Amino acid sequence: MAPKRRAKAEPVGKAPPDPPPQWPLFSPLVPEADLSLHESLPGQIVTISNFWTATLCKHYVSFLQSLPLTTTPGKPKRGDAVRVNDRFQVDDPAFAERLWKDTALKNLVLGINDDGTLGANDAERRALWGGNVVGLNPNIRIYRYKKGQFFDQHYDDFNNIVLPGDPPKPARTTWTLLLYLTAPATGCIGGETVFYPEAPKKGKAPAPEPFVVDLEVGLALLHRHGAECMLHEGREVLEGEKWVIRSDLCVAR
Ligand SMILES: O=C(O)CCC(=O)C(=O)O
Numbered sequence: 263m264a265p266k267r268r269a270k271a272e273p274v275g276k277a278p279p280d281p282p283p284q285w286p287l288f289s290p291l292v293p294e295a296d297l298s299l300h301e302s303l304p305g306q307i308v309t310i311s312n313f314w315t316a317t318l319c320k321h322y323v324s325f326l327q328s329l330p331l332t333t334t335p336g337k338p339k340r341g342d343a344v345r346v347n348d349r350f351q352v353d354d355p356a357f358a359e360r361l362w363k364d365t366a367l368k369n370l371v372l373g374i375n376d377d378g379t380l381g382a383n384d385a386e387r388r389a390l391w392g393g394n395v396v397g398l399n400p401n402i403r404i405y406r407y408k409k410g411q412f413f414d415q416h417y418d419d420f421n422n423i424v425l426p427g428d429p430p431k432p433a434r435t436t437w438t439l440l441l442y443l444t445a446p447a448t449g450c451i452g453g454e455t456v457f458y459p460e461a462p463k464k465g466k467a468p469a470p471e472p473f474v475v476d477l478e479v480g481l482a483l484l485h486r487h488g489a490e491c492m493l494h495e496g497r498e499v500l501e502g503e504k505w506v507i508r509s510d511l512c513v514a515r
């Protein structure tokens with residue numbers, strides 16, 4: 263009689279993670295030479311207009327609609343901002359790397375091709391970005407805000423992470439990246455991201471005016487987070503849908 267084969271042990275514990283989404287290619291894109299970093303608020307807010315083309319944004323919105331988004335509960339954990347939106351979150355180092363390297367982002371942030379960058383030298387760039395930037399946070403978040411949804415005032419905290427690779431790189435997030443896929447041009451009214459500069463500690467000067475970032479299709483916004491993060495919010499969407507892709511800049515630690 264043939265010896266009985268031992269049944270292979272069934273894996274115990276967690277089910278394997280879902281495969282990452284089959285993100286569409288980043289095409290078409292505006293040539294890097296036609297893009298530049300714009301320091302909207304010195305040391306705090308940097309934007310890149312037309313970082314993604316309207317065609318690419320439209321393509322992504324139809325793709326993102328197929329993802330299993332979940333509505334965040336209206337009641338936040340103690341200390342968290344009230345956030346009412348639909349979101350999808352995935353740890354996808356390959357996508358984060360594409361967003362960093364297959365777009366103009368890496369070269370603009372690191373000042374690789376001189377034009378359109380900020381900071382005349384490496385020391386200035388390190389001061390601006392909070393260190394030597396090594397890439398984007400693999401924790402990719404997709405937000406959809408429908409009419410009536412918003413993200414209440416809050417500060418974004420930094421995270422210590424390890425970027426996978428050989429060897430893995432210990433990193434820290436220093437700036438939030440928000441990529442807007444919709445705007446009034448696509449029927450999204452409201453939903454602006456608003457920043458509240460702090461009033462100067464001394465003297466009786468009135469609180470500075472809020473800084474409003476109007477939605478623009480394909481606009482990338484970077485803002486400093488962690489200890490020096492400005493209070494900010496995503497205003498209520500009044501009409502249409504607001505779609506955003508979120509990640510963070512990471513520096514070596
Ligand atoms: O959607 C927005 O405009 C803001 C999002 C935000 O503040 C965040 O992701 O922390």
Ligand SMILES: [Fe+2]
Binds near residue numbers: 416417418438494
């Ligand atoms: Fe935020």
